[in-house]
Amino acid sequence: MTLNAVLDSVDNNLPGALERLFDLLRIDSISTDPAYSASCKKAANWLVDDLSSMGFEAKRYDTPGHPMVVGHYKTDPGKPHVLFYGHYDVQPVDPLELWHRPPFEPAIEDTPNGRVIRARGAADDKGQVMTFLEACRAWHMQTGSLPINVSVFFEGEEESGSPSLIPFMQANTELLKADMALVCDTGMWDAQTPTISTMLRGMVGEELTITGPSLDLHSGMYGGPAMNPIRVLTKILADLHDDTGRITLPGFYDGVEALPDDVRAQWDSLNHDGGEFLQSVGLSTPAGEKGYSVLEQIWSRPTCDVNGISGGYTGEGFKTVLPSIAQAKVSFRLVGQQDPVKVQQAFYEHVAARLPADCTASYKTKDGSPATVMPVDAPAFKRAQQALTEEWNKEAVYAGCGGSIPVVGHIKDILGMDSLLVGFMLDDDAIHSPNEKYSLTSYHKGIRSWVRILEALAR
Amino acid sequence: MTLNAVLDSVDNNLPGALERLFDLLRIDSISTDPAYSASCKKAANWLVDDLSSMGFEAKRYDTPGHPMVVGHYKTDPGKPHVLFYGHYDVQPVDPLELWHRPPFEPAIEDTPNGRVIRARGAADDKGQVMTFLEACRAWHMQTGSLPINVSVFFEGEEESGSPSLIPFMQANTELLKADMALVCDTGMWDAQTPTISTMLRGMVGEELTITGPSLDLHSGMYGGPAMNPIRVLTKILADLHDDTGRITLPGFYDGVEALPDDVRAQWDSLNHDGGEFLQSVGLSTPAGEKGYSVLEQIWSRPTCDVNGISGGYTGEGFKTVLPSIAQAKVSFRLVGQQDPVKVQQAFYEHVAARLPADCTASYKTKDGSPATVMPVDAPAFKRAQQALTEEWNKEAVYAGCGGSIPVVGHIKDILGMDSLLVGFMLDDDAIHSPNEKYSLTSYHKGIRSWVRILEALAR
Numbered sequence: 040m041t042l043n044a045v046l047d048s049v050d051n052n053l054p055g056a057l058e059r060l061f062d063l064l065r066i067d068s069i070s071t072d073p074a075y076s077a078s079c080k081k082a083a084n085w086l087v088d089d090l091s092s093m094g095f096e097a098k099r100y101d102t103p104g105h106p107m108v109v110g111h112y113k114t115d116p117g118k119p120h121v122l123f124y125g126h127y128d129v130q131p132v133d134p135l136e137l138w139h140r141p142p143f144e145p146a147i148e149d150t151p152n153g154r155v156i157r158a159r160g161a162a163d164d165k166g167q168v169m170t171f172l173e174a175c176r177a178w179h180m181q182t183g184s185l186p187i188n189v190s191v192f193f194e195g196e197e198e199s200g201s202p203s204l205i206p207f208m209q210a211n212t213e214l215l216k217a218d219m220a221l222v223c224d225t226g227m228w229d230a231q232t233p234t235i236s237t238m239l240r241g242m243v244g245e246e247l248t249i250t251g252p253s254l255d256l257h258s259g260m261y262g263g264p265a266m267n268p269i270r271v272l273t274k275i276l277a278d279l280h281d282d283t284g285r286i287t288l289p290g291f292y293d294g295v296e297a298l299p300d301d302v303r304a305q306w307d308s309l310n311h312d313g314g315e316f317l318q319s320v321g322l323s324t325p326a327g328e329k330g331y332s333v334l335e336q337i338w339s340r341p342t343c344d345v346n347g348i349s350g351g352y353t354g355e356g357f358k359t360v361l362p363s364i365a366q367a368k369v370s371f372r373l374v375g376q377q378d379p380v381k382v383q384q385a386f387y388e389h390v391a392a393r394l395p396a397d398c399t400a401s402y403k404t405k406d407g408s409p410a411t412v413m414p415v416d417a418p419a420f421k422r423a424q425q426a427l428t429e430e431w432n433k434e435a436v437y438a439g440c441g442g443s444i445p446v447v448g449h450i451k452d453i454l455g456m457d458s459l460l461v462g463f464m465l466d467d468d469a470i471h472s473p474n475e476k477y478s479l480t481s482y483h484k485g486i487r488s489w490v491r492i493l494e495a496l497a498r
Numbered sequence: 499m500t501l502n503a504v505l506d507s508v509d510n511n512l513p514g515a516l517e518r519l520f521d522l523l524r525i526d527s528i529s530t531d532p533a534y535s536a537s538c539k540k541a542a543n544w545l546v547d548d549l550s551s552m553g554f555e556a557k558r559y560d561t562p563g564h565p566m567v568v569g570h571y572k573t574d575p576g577k578p579h580v581l582f583y584g585h586y587d588v589q590p591v592d593p594l595e596l597w598h599r600p601p602f603e604p605a606i607e608d609t610p611n612g613r614v615i616r617a618r619g620a621a622d623d624k625g626q627v628m629t630f631l632e633a634c635r636a637w638h639m640q641t642g643s644l645p646i647n648v649s650v651f652f653e654g655e656e657e658s659g660s661p662s663l664i665p666f667m668q669a670n671t672e673l674l675k676a677d678m679a680l681v682c683d684t685g686m687w688d689a690q691t692p693t694i695s696t697m698l699r700g701m702v703g704e705e706l707t708i709t710g711p712s713l714d715l716h717s718g719m720y721g722g723p724a725m726n727p728i729r730v731l732t733k734i735l736a737d738l739h740d741d742t743g744r745i746t747l748p749g750f751y752d753g754v755e756a757l758p759d760d761v762r763a764q765w766d767s768l769n770h771d772g773g774e775f776l777q778s779v780g781l782s783t784p785a786g787e788k789g790y791s792v793l794e795q796i797w798s799r800p801t802c803d804v805n806g807i808s809g810g811y812t813g814e815g816f817k818t819v820l821p822s823i824a825q826a827k828v829s830f831r832l833v834g835q836q837d838p839v840k841v842q843q844a845f846y847e848h849v850a851a852r853l854p855a856d857c858t859a860s861y862k863t864k865d866g867s868p869a870t871v872m873p874v875d876a877p878a879f880k881r882a883q884q885a886l887t888e889e890w891n892k893e894a895v896y897a898g899c900g901g902s903i904p905v906v907g908h909i910k911d912i913l914g915m916d917s918l919l920v921g922f923m924l925d926d927d928a929i930h931s932p933n934e935k936y937s938l939t940s941y942h943k944g945i946r947s948w949v950r951i952l953e954a955l956a957r
Contacts, residue, residue: 055878066916070815071814071815071816071817072813072814072815073814073941085810085842130817131811131813131817132813133813138520163670193773196954198817199815199816200815200816213906216592226719230677235503240718242818244818246816248552251781251782252778252779252780252781252782253779253780253929254928254932255930255931255932256930256931257778257901257929257930257931258801258803258805258829258831259699259831259899259902260685260900260901260925261779261796261899261900262796262801262803262829262831262900263676263784263785263786263787263792263795263796263799263801263831263900264772264775264776264781264784264785264786264792264795264796265776265779265785265787266781266783267785267803267804269735269803269804269807269826270735270736270738270739270785270804272732272807273731273732273735273736273804273807276728276729276736277729277732277733277735277736277737278730278736279729280729284788291667313723316723317723317724317856319883320711320712320713320715320720320724321573321710321711321712321713321856322710322711322724322856323855323856324725324726324854324855324856325722325723326722326723326724326725326726326729326854326856327722327723328722333722333723336722336723337719337720337721337722337723338513340722342619342717342721342722344717344721344726344728344729344818344820345726345729345732345809345810346810346811346814346817346818346819346820346821347809347810347811347812347817347819348728348732348807348808348809348810348820348824349806349808349809349812350730350804350806351804351805351806351807351827352590352592352805352806352827353806353807353808353827354531354590354592355530355531355532356528356529356531356589356658356659357530357658357659357701357703357705357805357827357864358530358589358657358805358806358830358930359701359803359805359807359829359902359930360805360806360931361803361932362805362806365807366812368557368810368812368816368817370717370818371716372717372721374723395783395785396782397776397780397781397782397783397785403813405816417787440718441718441719441721441722442716442718442719443718443818456842466719469713470715470716471715471817471818472713472714472715472716472721472819473713473714478808
């Protein structure tokens with residue numbers, strides 16, 4: 040049986056697959072910091088070379104930001120055609136001192152929960168990208184072809200707002216068009232349960248700068264009459280939530296729908312332990328809206344978080360400065376039919392209403408995206424679910440996802456395609472944090488899962 | 499006349515006095531950052547050498563922090579004995595890119611308001627310290643003696659909370675005891691009007707850290723149920739002021755006294771233009787308590803300011819982190835009989851009352867100090883006022899001071915002495931900010947002023 044031969048080939052070639060992933064992980068492709076631009080280009084070139092080595096026609100496409108990579112492997116025009124999306128850029132590594140090994144020197148480590156690949160990007164998203172490429176490589180090596188037509192599309196700005204993504208997709212719809220998209224940037228329900236993510240929260244992100252005095256002042260000389268922009272900023276931010284955890288922006292909950300009964304029933308059957316989930320990160324009490332379970336707060340309720348705040352003197356010791364500016368990076372996670380533009384406008388109005396005469400507000404916008412809900416009854420979804428169930432020997436579940444993957448919305452809007460979201464990250468992978476890791480099992484069985492899904496989609 | 503000869507000597511030797519000040523300004527003695535410890539020691543040694551060169555018995559005293567310098571010039575035991583206090587340490591220089599020249603390469607610059615000495619510490623406090631030392635040097639060179647007995651006491655931790663000051667003063671009361679103290683760390687009412695500062699605000703400073711989750715989290719994975727410590731911190735800080743600019747801590751205004759009528763009358767006679775004062779730093783509306791003039795808000799009303807805030811990702815771009823900790827440096831300026839310990843306790847209670855179950859608060863305390871009011875009717879004050887009036891050819895005024903000079907309280911409590919506060923800084927000296935400067939006139943006439951005050955105090 041061809042499928043089994045390809046799966047055997049994955050098992051036999053795992054050391055090589057790890058070596059290739061390590062090569063990619065050694066490239067410090069941090070997209071948000073311009074100092075790492077050359078590394079992003081290097082990662083893109085690495086992918087072009089790797090794709091070319093396994094029969095793809097692949098090419099780097101430069102953009103005003105970091106490059107895109109697109110590759111095609113054409114087999115039989117009568118077969119389905121998928122577009123696989125992933126990203127080669129990674130999050131910054133600060134605070135570096137909390138890493139127990141250099142973030143760009145990957146290694147296999149033994150942990151109480153099994154062997155893991157430790158490095159920035161091991162899970163998000165280089166490890167996940169390579170599960171798919173290694174699956175293609177195994178089919179190509181074993182059979183000289185792939186079961187279906189495959190295009191791949193990698194960007195290098197996912198962790199920094201994807202400024203080039205929409206223009207590139209709009210300008211290259213023919214290049215990217217397929218029957219459906221595959222996206223590997225999500226996680227598993229738990230370490231044993233394969234998962235297809237069917238709801239994604241959307242996102243609005245704004246960097247807000249409040250300017251008060253025209254220069255930094257001495258708080259002894261000016262404290263009292265001079266308005267401190269930190270005072271203004273904290274008032275603006277504190278007023279975003281009421282005491283019950285609800286977000287106060289007028290109209291914010293427009294388009295937030297009650298969870299359908301069948302979805303709630305399926306989620307209930309997952310027996311999620313909200314207390315244990317919080318306890319694993321040192322918390323005990325859900326901070327979201329009262330009356331919703333932890334799972335609902337993550338998957339089906341919108342949020343507002345300040346992701347960064349700064350102003351005045353933040354070094355060692357004390358400096359009695361009354362600063363000229365204060366800044367915050369604020370993000371909203373959206374669900375259902377919430378309109379990113381309306382949320383953004385409501386935030387601007389919230390700020391304006393709290394701005395004293397002597398302060399000004401300015402913004403840098405991170406692209407907004409609405410939430411996404413997938414067509415879980417489509418045949419391709421059912422086939423993928425079956426393939427995952429066979430690989431993991433456990434029923435694959437449909438799950439929500441608290442994160443935002445804006446590209447899924449763009450794939451729908453610009454290319455007219457649904458996305459099948461399959462990923463193998465675990466909750467404790469520490470993505471976006473120090474000591475990011477990817478389970479060796481996720482990597483190995485992730486590759487095997489894609490081998491099976493490619494075959495299943497050919498039917 | 500001896501006095502005139504000494505004053506002439508000051509005029510003739512001004513180039514040398516500037517060279518010596520520049521030598522001291524070239525030492526980057528930033529006390530708050532441990533990286534500059536050697537520079538602080540170097541500045542202390544420089545002062546010991548300089549004092550010794552003009553007849554002082556001077557010595558460096560090492561402490562657990564930066565060293566103290568004490569020197570004595572004894573003349574006639576029948577004459578008064580003063581202790582001059584100053585500090586040789588300076589503020590950090592960040593943001594460095596806003597300086598138009600390197601902060602530790604002093605230079606004379608021509609400006610629309612006259613010639614200035616540009617460097618970190620030019621005004622606060624190296625330039626001011628040197629006005630006094632150059633006055634002593636002139637007397638010593640011209641007459642071989644000083645008009646009165648003079649001790650000097652310099653510390654190197656004034657800009658970083660003076661952790662060694664109280665223990666050193668307590669252990670060395672005999673070394674430091676005199677009839678009164680002279681302190682040169684304040685400013686002039688305006689560029690023409692010599693000033694004795696007779697009210698100083700006190701200070702309570704606290705660095706507050708709020709800890710939520712045990713590690714930084716991805717706001718997509720955890721946003722909603724996981725409490726964000728920035729949300730908690732902004733609530734705590736926003737609640738410190740009400741909408742009228744009043745500070746909300748219970749009992750905070752205990753000990754804040756109404757301004758006596760005669761003091762208010764004297765302040766009114768200064769014709770302070772609050773609008774112009776604010777306009778010079780890009781503001782227009784007083785941010786302090788309603789019902790008080792700008793001058794009252796600075797000199798006679800207490801304040802609360804956040805001097806620094808940080809949490810989450812604050813670099814370039816966006817990172818959707820939900821951070822483990824958030825921090826703020828908060829300071830209160832105190833007046834009248836406000837008790838620093840009670841204010842500190844009220845702040846702790848304010849924080850505790852707003853702390854959700856899942857967050858903890860921890861503190862680093864900057865030494866607190868009460869406000870100070872001087873005995874303006876004492877003969878020494880009257881004589882100094884007369885000497886200043888003669889030098890500047892304009893009536894010297896008694897003024898408040900919004901800043902905190904904790905050492906003045908310690909001089910009173912530990913050594914039992916009042917302090918005469920005379921200084922020559924101007925409002926636009928940008929102390930604690932980029933491009934700090936000291937007017938050349940402040941330096942020159944400052945030296946001449948001390949020459950006269952030393953003579954006046956001998957009467």
